[in-house]
Amino acid sequence: MTLSRMVLGMCVIALTNAVALIGVRSNRLGSPVQVVEFSQDELWMIETEKDDSSVRLRLNSGFEEAPDGTQRGFDRAKLMEIGFDLPPTADSARNVSPVPREAFIAFRFRQAGEDMSRSPEGAPVAARRAPRYAASRLVVVDAARSYEALRRRYPDSQKNPIARGVVYAHPLRVTGAPEAVKSGELPWQGHVSTLIPSEIHVPHPHSARLAPLKQSSPELRKYRVTLHYGKRLEPWVASVDLP
Amino acid sequence: MADPEAGRLQGGISGKREAQQRVEQIHAFRRELEVLARERLSLPDEVRRHLEAHHDRTLADLARLYDVDVNASQRRFSLGMRILSTLGGAALCMALVLYFYRVWGYLKTPVQVAVLVLAPIAVLAALEAVARRDRTRYYTGMIGLVALAAFILDLNVLGQMFNVAPSPEALLAWSGFALIIGYGYNLRIPLAAGLILAAVWAAARVVWLSGGYWTSFGNRSESFVVLGALIAVLPLVVPHRKRVDFPVVYRMVGLVLSLGALQILMHMRAGYLPLPGDAHSGLYQVLAFGAAALVVWLGVRHDLREIVNIGSGFFTLYLFDRLFSWWWDWMPRYLFFLIIGATAVALLAVFRKLRARKFAGRTA
Numbered sequence: 001m002t003l004s005r006m007v008l009g010m011c012v013i014a015l016t017n018a019v020a021l022i023g024v025r026s027n028r029l030g031s032p033v034q035v036v037e038f039s040q041d042e043l044w045m046i047e048t049e050k051d052d053s054s055v056r057l058r059l060n061s062g063f064e065e066a067p068d069g070t071q072r073g074f075d076r077a078k079l080m081e082i083g084f085d086l087p088p089t090a091d092s093a094r095n096v097s098p099v100p101r102e103a104f105i106a107f108r109f110r111q112a113g114e115d116m117s118r119s120p121e122g123a124p125v126a127a128r129r130a131p132r133y134a135a136s137r138l139v140v141v142d143a144a145r146s147y148e149a150l151r152r153r154y155p156d157s158q159k160n161p162i163a164r165g166v167v168y169a170h171p172l173r174v175t176g177a178p179e180a181v182k183s184g185e186l187p188w189q190g191h192v193s194t195l196i197p198s199e200i201h202v203p204h205p206h207s208a209r210l211a212p213l214k215q216s217s218p219e220l221r222k223y224r225v226t227l228h229y230g231k232r233l234e235p236w237v238a239s240v241d242l243p
Numbered sequence: 244m245a246d247p248e249a250g251r252l253q254g255g256i257s258g259k260r261e262a263q264q265r266v267e268q269i270h271a272f273r274r275e276l277e278v279l280a281r282e283r284l285s286l287p288d289e290v291r292r293h294l295e296a297h298h299d300r301t302l303a304d305l306a307r308l309y310d311v312d313v314n315a316s317q318r319r320f321s322l323g324m325r326i327l328s329t330l331g332g333a334a335l336c337m338a339l340v341l342y343f344y345r346v347w348g349y350l351k352t353p354v355q356v357a358v359l360v361l362a363p364i365a366v367l368a369a370l371e372a373v374a375r376r377d378r379t380r381y382y383t384g385m386i387g388l389v390a391l392a393a394f395i396l397d398l399n400v401l402g403q404m405f406n407v408a409p410s411p412e413a414l415l416a417w418s419g420f421a422l423i424i425g426y427g428y429n430l431r432i433p434l435a436a437g438l439i440l441a442a443v444w445a446a447a448r449v450v451w452l453s454g455g456y457w458t459s460f461g462n463r464s465e466s467f468v469v470l471g472a473l474i475a476v477l478p479l480v481v482p483h484r485k486r487v488d489f490p491v492v493y494r495m496v497g498l499v500l501s502l503g504a505l506q507i508l509m510h511m512r513a514g515y516l517p518l519p520g521d522a523h524s525g526l527y528q529v530l531a532f533g534a535a536a537l538v539v540w541l542g543v544r545h546d547l548r549e550i551v552n553i554g555s556g557f558f559t560l561y562l563f564d565r566l567f568s569w570w571w572d573w574m575p576r577y578l579f580f581l582i583i584g585a586t587a588v589a590l591l592a593v594f595r596k597l598r599a600r601k602f603a604g605r606t607a
Contacts, residue, residue: 005427006371009420010364013394016416017360020398024405051341053348056403083454097513099455099462164408166456197406204351211348234406 027230033147034157034229035238040221041135045213046199055202055210057225057237059163059195061107061138074143074190079169082143082190090171090186100168103143104150104233105192107161110137140192143167147233164196164233197234200227206240259380260488262309269298310378328381329432332388339389340396352404359401363393363420374428387430394420411457414444431492438496442470453515464504465515468530471501495549498538502557505531509564531561543597555594562586 038059046056063071076086082103138161144150147162154160171186202210202225213221222243227235256262279285286294302313312318339362347355370386377383398413418440425434446466447457460466475497478490508514508527516523538554541547563583570579 005423006367009367009390009423009427012416012420012423013360013363013367013397016398016413017401020401020405020407021356024407027405027407049344052344053346054344055348097462097511099450099453099459101454102456166458196408197402199403200406201404203404204349207348232408234408236406 023232024234027232027234028228028236029231032228032230033233034161035226036158036161036229037224037226038138040223042138043200043225043227045210045218045221047218048214053211055207055214057200057202058198059138059200060136061140061192061195062136063140063191071191073172074167076188078143079167079188079190081145082167083145084167084169084188084190086169086188090188098169100166100193102196103145103165103167104147104162105140105165105167105195106142106144106150106154107138107163108141108154108159110139143190143192161229162233163229163235165192166194166196167191168193200235200237202237202240206237209240209242256305256309259309259311262305263311266302266305266311266313269302273298310380324379324381325384328385329388332385332432335385335389336392339392343396343400347400355404356401359397363390363397366390366393370424370428380429383428384430384432387424387428387433390424391417391421391433391436409458411444411447411451414440414447418444425489426486429486431488434489434492435496438474438493439500442467442474442500445470463514464507464511467500467504468508469501471497471499471504473497474500491547491549494547495553498550498553498557502531502535502538502553505534506557506560506564509561528561528565532558535561539597555590559587559590562590 042060043057044060046058048054048056063073066072074082076088079086083101084098086098141160142150142153143165144153150162151157154162167190169188169190172189210223213223224241225237226239226241228238229235256265276286276291285291305311306313312321343358343362347358350358366386367390370383370390373386374383395417398416401407402409402413418437421433421437421440424430425432425437443460446460446463449466450460450463451457453463455463475494477497478493483489505527509524509531511527512521512523514523516526518526535554535558539551539558540554542550542552542554566579566583566586570582574582
């Protein structure tokens with residue numbers, strides 16, 4: 001008994017690590033399903049504690065903006081397609097709170113000359129997002145339950161990267177209080193609460209090139225990072241370019 | 244764990260807790276003899292001498308075999324040492340985690356993987372070596388915590404390093420490891436951690452089966468009500484004859500999970516049950532009060548002090564919570580606190596009555 005408890009514990013450690021590493025290997029086997037290059041505006045360097053020597057990045061994206069500057073988000077039809085079971089409107093008295101769901105999220109890159117001060121309909125957009133958030137060219141355009149279905153809709157992986165994410169549904173708070181809001185009947189809207197994984201670790205030796213930038217202010221950092229996405233859509237850093 | 248010599252001791256002592264109870268019993272017996280002597284009732288000298296000698300031998304044996312506290316001073320030291328070993332274990336865990344985060348950016352990936360995998364294995368080997376020599380179990384408890392922290396760090400950082408999508412199965416692995424340490428080395432904190440992790444894993448799986456993302460288990464606390472109840476009753480199905488102080492851990496963890504989840508559900512207007520908002524929170528308010536009262540009644544009936552404390556603690560919490568949400572906004576503050584005070588007095592009267600009834604039942 002006395003020795004078997006240690007052996008049993010070691011078996012759990014070994015087995016769990018083996019399963020995790022086999023999963024990593026299987027994700028990276030073969031050629032990547034998508035290769036995407038991001039700039040410092042899309043892939044932010046996470047501010048870490050001074051005792052944390054790692055370099056980690058986070059994808060910064062947003063939705064198209066409505067004229068009032070709010071993020072458009074997914075509508076009820078899209079949320080239902082993802083798998084949410086929602087009544088036609090959110091009755092504020094019932095406080096229905098759907099559980100967030102995992103989905104595949106498709107993005108597009110804003111073009112260089114695109115006027116970000118106007119909505120897709122051409123209406124002027126009230127500036128609501130902080131400049132640093134608004135600098136990202138990455139815009140959420142669609143979501144689906146399967147990667148293949150989404151890739152069929154957006155076949156160009158360079159223009160439309162896809163990532164796993166968590167979508168949450170909530171009653172839309174509309175400024176200006178239309179009739180629906182006054183009566184307590186609110187339309188549904190969906191947003192992406194986090195991408196999966198939420199952070200991207202930069203391994204050695206790439207981290208050695210990016211680490212000195214941690215000392216400078218976020219606005220002054222300039223870099224480009226190429227991510228490869230494997231079969232499970234788990235990314236890894238393939239290259240880092242500094243100007 | 245049990246020493247063959249322990250068989251010499253009468254009363255079927257199988258662990259430190261029972262040994263400590265026997266010590267308390269002997270001290271209580273001696274104190275009662277002193278009181279009786281003052282009331283001019285005493286045992287014949289020869290019998291008293293035999294008894295004293297027998298008790299002295301028993302105390303010495305218990306101290307030697309189970310490292311129990313044989314006097315009040317030792318007891319105070321033991322409590323301090325228990326607190327110290329828990330705090331020390333927590334501090335060592337923090338040191339391990341922070342040191343790794345400090346250096347991991349400078350290590351190449353294969354070295355990082357090797358360090359992560361070997362660290363919990365090395366700590367586990369150290370735990371085994373210490374457990375064989377440590378009669379007091381304080382160092383064993385401390386290193387047990389470090390081993391668990393090292394394994395949690397291992398999987399957590401491995402996932403971060405390779406950008407792996409988080410999986411609930413990590414909770415299952417941590418739970419299994421914590422239970423192995425808890426049962427293997429007779430440690431209660433890893434046992435409690437293992438039970439909590441198993442409950443979180445099961446709740447995450449239930450959310451996943453219902454179509455939600457697994458980390459959303461907090462949005463649907465109903466699972467914890469059921470899982471907590473299952474954990475609390477598990478020792479009735481799986482008896483712990485050798486580890487007599489484990490059932491209390493099951494009961495405490497299970498009840499805190501279950502009653503804590505009811506506290507959250509009292510405020511939630513949506514969940515697994517397809518009920519309108521008010522009916523949903525109303526149902527769980529009734530269930531919460533009913534469950535807390537049932538727990539107190541069970542604790543009193545089966546003479547389980549920790550259960551009575553947990554049940555009455557949650558009953559009071561629920562009551563104050565409700566009084567606050569019903570009355571705080573419109574009631575004058577002095578009246579609100581007056582009602583709280585009056586309620587506390589009423590609850591004290593109820594508990595006193597319960598206590599008196601229990602005493603009457605014992606003496607009958």
